[in-house]
Amino acid sequence: MTITAERGARAVGKRPHTGPRRPRSQTSYALFLLPGVLAFLAVIIVPFLMNTGISFTEWSGIGSPKWTGLDNYRQLLDDSEFWASFRHSLFMVVAMAVVPTMIGLVLAAALFDYIGKHFGSRTAAVLRACFYLPQVLPIAVAGIVWSWILAPDNGSLNALLKAVGLGSWQQDWLGDPDVALYSVMGVMVWVQIGFPLVVFMAGLQRVDPQLYEAAELDGAGWWRRFWHITLPQIRPEIYVVLTWCTVAALKVFGAVYVLTKGGPGGATDVPSYFSFTTFFEKTQAGYGAAISTVLTVIILLLAMVGLKLQTRAEDAEEGARA
Amino acid sequence: MTAVRTEVRTRPRTALGRYPVLVALCIAALFMVLPFLIVAVNAVKSPAEYSQHGPLSLPKGLYLDGLKDFWQRVDYGQKLLNSVLISGSVAVLAAVLSLLNAYAIGIGRIKGRTWVLAFFVLANVLPQEALVYPLYYLSKQAGLYDTRLSVIIVFTVIQAAFGTYLLSSVLGQFPREIIEAARIDGANKWQVLWRIVVPVSRPTIGVLLVFFFIWTWNEFLLPLVMLISNDNQTVSVALGVLQGQRLMDATMTNAAALLGVLPAIVFFLVFQRTLTRGIAVGAVK
Numbered sequence: 001m002t003i004t005a006e007r008g009a010r011a012v013g014k015r016p017h018t019g020p021r022r023p024r025s026q027t028s029y030a031l032f033l034l035p036g037v038l039a040f041l042a043v044i045i046v047p048f049l050m051n052t053g054i055s056f057t058e059w060s061g062i063g064s065p066k067w068t069g070l071d072n073y074r075q076l077l078d079d080s081e082f083w084a085s086f087r088h089s090l091f092m093v094v095a096m097a098v099v100p101t102m103i104g105l106v107l108a109a110a111l112f113d114y115i116g117k118h119f120g121s122r123t124a125a126v127l128r129a130c131f132y133l134p135q136v137l138p139i140a141v142a143g144i145v146w147s148w149i150l151a152p153d154n155g156s157l158n159a160l161l162k163a164v165g166l167g168s169w170q171q172d173w174l175g176d177p178d179v180a181l182y183s184v185m186g187v188m189v190w191v192q193i194g195f196p197l198v199v200f201m202a203g204l205q206r207v208d209p210q211l212y213e214a215a216e217l218d219g220a221g222w223w224r225r226f227w228h229i230t231l232p233q234i235r236p237e238i239y240v241v242l243t244w245c246t247v248a249a250l251k252v253f254g255a256v257y258v259l260t261k262g263g264p265g266g267a268t269d270v271p272s273y274f275s276f277t278t279f280f281e282k283t284q285a286g287y288g289a290a291i292s293t294v295l296t297v298i299i300l301l302l303a304m305v306g307l308k309l310q311t312r313a314e315d316a317e318e319g320a321r322a
Numbered sequence: 323m324t325a326v327r328t329e330v331r332t333r334p335r336t337a338l339g340r341y342p343v344l345v346a347l348c349i350a351a352l353f354m355v356l357p358f359l360i361v362a363v364n365a366v367k368s369p370a371e372y373s374q375h376g377p378l379s380l381p382k383g384l385y386l387d388g389l390k391d392f393w394q395r396v397d398y399g400q401k402l403l404n405s406v407l408i409s410g411s412v413a414v415l416a417a418v419l420s421l422l423n424a425y426a427i428g429i430g431r432i433k434g435r436t437w438v439l440a441f442f443v444l445a446n447v448l449p450q451e452a453l454v455y456p457l458y459y460l461s462k463q464a465g466l467y468d469t470r471l472s473v474i475i476v477f478t479v480i481q482a483a484f485g486t487y488l489l490s491s492v493l494g495q496f497p498r499e500i501i502e503a504a505r506i507d508g509a510n511k512w513q514v515l516w517r518i519v520v521p522v523s524r525p526t527i528g529v530l531l532v533f534f535f536i537w538t539w540n541e542f543l544l545p546l547v548m549l550i551s552n553d554n555q556t557v558s559v560a561l562g563v564l565q566g567q568r569l570m571d572a573t574m575t576n577a578a579a580l581l582g583v584l585p586a587i588v589f590f591l592v593f594q595r596t597l598t599r600g601i602a603v604g605a606v607k
Contacts, residue, residue, distance in 0.1 A: 028511055029430025033438065036423040036482060043479040044445045047456035054455065061459070107350075110343060118340050129594065130351035133358065136590050138540040140562030141582030145357050147565065148575045149377075156360050156377040163378060190354065251449045254542035254558075258565050272451045276543070279455050292451040303447040307440070314491075 048296075055289035061279075065286065072290035082291065084266060085274045088181060092252050092270060095185035096192045097245035101238065103189075104196025107131060109230045111197075112204045113212060114222060128201060132194035139191065143258025146187045150174050174260050177267040184259055184268050188252070196241045203237035204230065235313045243306025250299050271295045358583060365389060365580035369573045377572075392577035396560050397552065402585070404549075405539055405556040408470050408477070413534040415478040417527055420485025425515050427486070428493025429501060439490055445483030450543050458547050468551050476544060481534045492526050493519065525596075532593045539585070557582060 055072055059065035076082050116124040134142060149156040150173035158170040173183040207229065215225050231238075253272040256262055262269035262277070271291055278288035364377055368385040392398070423442060427435045457476060458467070466472040496519065504514050520527065545559045555563075561582045565575075 029426045029432050032422045032426040032430065032511075032515075033432070036419050036442070036486065039419065039475075039479045040442065040445055040483070043457075043476055044448060044453065044483075047453040047460065048448060050456035050459075051452045061455075107347070110347060114340075114343060115347065119344060123344075125594075127347055127351050129590070130354050133355060133587075133590060136536050136540075136586040138542070138558035138561070138582060138586065140540075140542055140558040140565065141579060141586070144561060144565045144575060144579045144582060145361055148572065148579065149357060149360065151572075154373075154376055154572065159376045159378050190357075193354070247447055251451070253451070254562065257542070257546075258562050272449060272543070275451045276454070280547070285455055289452075289455060292449060292454075295449050296452040299447055299449055300444070303443065307443065 051289045052293055054285055055293045057286045059285040060283045061285045068286070072287050073294075075287065076290055076294065081266060081269065081274065082271075085269045085271045088268060088270050089250050089252075091181055091185055092188065092249040093246050095188040096249035096252065097242055099189050100192040100245060101196050101241055103193055104200055104241070105231070105238070106226075107193070108197050108200035108204060109222075109226045112201055113225060113230065128197060131197050134191050135194035135198075137191075139254035140258050142187065142191055143255055146190075147174060147259050150183055150187075175264055177264045180260055180264060180267045184255060187259065188249075188255060191255070192245060192248075195245065199237050199241050200234055203234035207233045236310055239306060239310035239313055243303060243310065246302055246306070247299055250295065250302070358587075361576055361579045361583060364572070365576040367573070367576075369571065372572055388573040388577045389580065392574055392581065396564065396578075398557075398560075398581055400553060401555055401557045401560045404470060404554060405558070405585070408473055408545075408556060409535045409538040411474045412477040412481055412538040413531045415474070416481035416485055416534045417530050419478060419482035420489050420530060421515070421520065421527065423482065423486040424489030424493050425511075425519060428490040429496055429514075429519065430511075431494075435490075439487065442483045442486040445480055446487065450480075454544060454547055457544070461548060468549060468554055470549070470554055472548050473545055473556075476548075477538045477541065481537060485530050485534070488530065489523070489526060492523060496522070528596045532589075532596045536586075536589055536593075539589075557585065 054065060056067060056069055057065035058068045058071070111124040111128055115127065137145075152158065152170075152172040152175060155173070157173065161167060161169045171179050174180050211229050211233070212225060215229055220228070251272055252270055253276065256268055256270050256273045257276075260268040262273045272295065275288045275291040275295070278284050278291060282288075360377065363381055364372065365388065366384050366386065367375075367381045367388075369388070371379075371382060371385070426432050427439055432438065453476075457472075461467040461469075461472045466475075500518060500522075501514055504518050509517065539556070540558055541556075542558050542562055545556050546562065549555050549559060552560075561578050564578060
């Protein structure tokens with residue numbers, strides 16, 4: 001549509017940009033949005049509104065849903081399984097957002113500003129590749145790998161502990177309710193580190209090398225360069241990474257499905273897995289929809305805060321440049 | 323980390339002082355790849371060898387029957403094909419969709435663009451759990467349930483949401499002079515998009531294609547729900563379901579793990595260059 005409109009305008013000949021042309025050019029940029037908005041409505045908005053609607057009903061997925069108002073939400077308040085799943089989400093945020101961001105920052109700065117400079121960018125690239133590798137692995141496959149490494153009998157980790165004389169540290173890593181959540185957290189840290197690392201290193205390439213050179217000439221050590229140049233310069237990236245990783249942590253599903261199925265005894269259950277089983281195993285669509293609606297509200301609030309912080313950081317940066 | 327800090331305080335000037343950092347990072351990197359190595363080593367052991375010597379011994383020979391059995395049992399070739407088809411289509415379609423959106427938002431600077439952008443970010447932020455049941459229900463109604471097309475459509479939109487977000491911010495910093503110059507030379511918006519914006523943003527688009535492909539390949543929840551028949555399942559779903567059922571012995575698990583890991587490593591080697599160009603890079607400075 002846009003093409004024809006534009007071609008038509010051109011065929012008439014190059015006219016100077018006069019009055020009537022201006023509003024036209026505004027609309028034609030908006031036309032580029034049309035496919036995206038339509039697809040978005042069909043795949044995201046409509047299903048999302050449906051889900052919210054279902055959350056006010058009692059429905060097994062067959063027949064017509066029975067309107068029950070806020071009953072599902074009232075039931076959630078008293079559901080200890082629900083609260084436990086959200087508590088576990090906080091642990092996931094630590095494992096998937098907080099820890100990987102911190103490690104990623106130090107690693108990115110060390111690789112970019114230190115290894116890259118003294119040992120060549122090739123060395124830095126190889127090391128970065130190692131850290132990034134788990135990120136390209138399907139979470140289901142990571143789950144297979146780790147559930148076997150963490151297996152109680154003949155698992156690699158227990159075998160390794162035994163081999164180095166730490167046999168007393170052996171655990172049923174995924175089967176012991178006291179340990180399972182931490183095991184899952186450990187796996188998630190391993191999975192996540194690569195993402196912040198790559199984003200931060202990409203961000204660092206944007207930084208003017210003269211800043212570092214000047215700081216180095218002034219005698220600033222690695223730590224001061226990290227604190228006064230690296231951190232402020234890639235603040236927008238830090239907000240992006242923290243926001244996206246926190247959201248990913250709240251949504252974590254595949255790892256739990258493959259590693260523990262929420263067990264043992266609900267010790268690693270998370271809201272997404274809880275809603276999944278409520279939908280498809282207990283066939284309580286209404287209750288499942290209520291769980292996922294609450295999860296959505298929390299995620300949206302967090303994402304808005306993250307976006308706000310990021311916009312502010314970018315504005316501040318632009319202001320500083322100007 | 324401790325090594326890094328000590329290094330910093332002493333401010334090494336000699337080549338010797340730099341090595342502890344390198345060694346520390348290498349050990350950390352080794353820890354990251356160790357699980358891959360363990361899987362590779364154990365996937366080529368026979369069950370007898372595994373039960374006798376455990377997971378840490380080096381294989382005595384190359385035992386490939388476990389891999390072959392597993393390949394045939396899950397019809398792995400078909401799963402690979404499904405994954406390639408779904409991820410490839412999604413990557414291309416989502417990149418095009420992102421580009422159109424981002425062009426209007428970042429370069430067109432349409433009115434209310436902040437809101438439009440927030441609207442798209444929503445799609446990537448919304449948990450799939452809040453969409454999964456209606457999508458399952460709607461796709462059944464539309465006759466698209468258990469088709470690869472249903473998954474392609476859904477992920478094109480979900481990935482494009484992230485693409486829009488990223489590309490909009492990159493295109494928002496696009497040098498206006500270039501576009502204005504092209505406009506003065508008589509190029510219309512469509513031509514500006516394809517002849518100027520796309521070539522200049524190629525590094526970012528490349529990164530998006532790679533990410534979309536890998537992310538879609540790795541997706542689990544929606545394909546798990548939408549693709550129930552064996553012929554339509556992706557690699558991730560097929561392996562995840564098997565693992566979830568806990569039907570596998572150690573050799574089988576390793577065969578599954580290795581076959582699941584290999585495509586990831588192949589992408590990684592193939593896409594390494596694109597990834598290293600980074601997200602924030604571009605011809606725009």
